[in-house]
Amino acid sequence: MTGPSGCGKTATVHVLAKDACCHIQEWTNPTTAEYRTDDSFRESFDPASRFNSFHSSSQTAAFQEFLLRANKYNRLQMSGDDGAQERKIILVEDFPNQFYRQPGCLHDILRRFVRTGRFPLVFIVSDSLSGDTSSRLLFPKDIQEELSIHNVSFNPVAPTSMMKVLNRIATVEASKSAGRISVPDKAALEQLCSGSSGDIRSAINSLQFSSFTDFSLEKSLWASKKGKSSTSAAKPSARPKGRGRSTKSTEVLEESPAIGGKDASLFLFRALGKILYCKRESYEAGDIPKLPAHLSEHQRDKLLVDPELVIERSHMSGEFFNLYLHQNYMDFFSDVEDVARASEYLSDADFLTAEWTSRSTMLEYGSSVATRGLIHSNSARAQAAHQSSVGFKPLHKPHWLHINKTYRENYLTAQSLFISFCLTPVSLVTELVPYLAKLSNPMRNQAQITFIQDIGHLSLRRFPGRLKLEALGDKDPGLLDLDSDHEETGTQSTEPGTQTTLPGDTTAVPTLPNSQEPGGDLPASQPQPTTAEALLDEEDLLIEEYDSD
DSSP: OEEOTTSSHHHHHHHHHHHTTOEEEEEOOOOOOTTSSHHHHHHHSOTTOSSOOOOOOOHHHHHHHHHHHHHHSOOOOOTTOOTTOOOEEEEEOSOOHHHHHOHHHHHHHHHHHHHHOOSOEEEOEEOOTTSOOHHHHHSOHHHHHHTTOOOOBOOOOOHHHHHHHHHHHHHHHHHHHTTSSOOOOHHHHHHHHHHHTTOHHHHHHHHHHHTOSOHHHHHHHSHHHHHHHHHHHHSSSOOOSOOOHHHHHHHHHHOOOSSSOOOOOOOHHHHHHHHHHOOEEOOOTTTOOOOOGGGGGGOOOEESSOHHHHHHHTTSOHHHHHHHHHHHGGGGOOOHHHHHHHHHHHHHHHHHTOSTTSHHHHHHHHHHHHHHHHHHHOGGGSSGGGOOOOOOOOOBOOHHHHHHHHHHHHHHHHHHHTGGGOOOHHHIIIIIHHHHHHOSSOOSOHHHHHHHHHHSSOOOOSSOOOOOOOBOOTTOOOOOOOSOTHHHHSOOOOOTTOOOOOTTOSSOOOSSOOTTSOOOOOOTTSOOOOHHHHHHHHOOOOOOOOOOO
């Protein structure tokens, strides 16, 4: 079960278990509190005794033993218990730290559990917006398919539902407290809902703190909001009262309560949607800015989002965010002139970060130019009254990620296959391999021949096949995986017909043959090595020792 914190994952399991008359057996990480006192330490490490011993076990071993016992033995029947509750649910929410460093240990334990499991096993993993998602690390897709793991995803609590819950709690507690607590007004409850970011647990805790009768606490809690409202009311051009949900959306991005305010982070999917859909609100009659006649085509309604704040809350660099915009912006435009203008803004953003000496300074400027330029270029969504519903459009990961990964794999393979040429990876792929592809006499190695045929010849198809883009999920962190998988798991990406080595394997086999190895027999369709080449293969290189005396 995955989802953001405070969305009701654990509560749902307990409610369903109670409704199904099941007992929940939950794993908790053991603590090392055995030797906190001097007496307990002396009992185990008594220097005067010859029979003292120290027994300890790792969290991984304790977790494996817990699953074994929970799966093998039933619960003891105590007096007063209902004997009908023999069914059980094993719940794991707190994982041993060893599993985060070595997920393979957890996978091996689960494989053994699946073969003999009698009770359902439920894992609860909270989503992380910083990109370090535990669910992808502990339960990758291949393990989920192998062990038939079903994923139940929870969404954040909707603001309307949270508002109803807080109103009901405040009403019930006010009737019971007999004036001992101060119930916040509707505006305060709305700010609590907006600051909790869908976390019902955080909202209830914030409601409890804000309900204290201490006036100083309440004053400090809402001082920021009241100060803003009084300042805005003192201005000559006060905001009109009749504003819809769009005003609330803008205020949510700008305000944060003093108590209970969580980091209002955004998943990449939602952050891209806010930029690409670029929702606007209409100006009131007296607030419309007047542009000169020659600039009337640039007239736009007010945006509901702050592009810079959206990028900041997406926990992603501006360059990487622009990469996703570049991949997906075409589907949201209907005029080719708007597309040309948007592509110019993207080019300007790339130009601002082209020099490495000023890249760290210009990154934020480049992301602002790209996001605001895309929003401004979409003339079809310039006016809030004329914004047509474009419907749901799927977002995709940048094809650049696949191209860059293939490029890295190719030049690493070229380095391994042609190590005797002493060339840089760029020269190998762009100069040597295309040249070898034009020669009639191929290399001596079958792996080299296959690589030259794949890389050295360009496709002659006039219309290449349609690109197969990978869809972007609503909770995908969109991490930039430039390195191959062997840096994390100890395996190397290989070409067809080669072997890999695992960590700790003493019988290491070269993953890729290089040009100095004889490469085996060639097929009959390929020219065979000449006699001189065969003699060179068998000849040993002798280096005479030089005696300085």
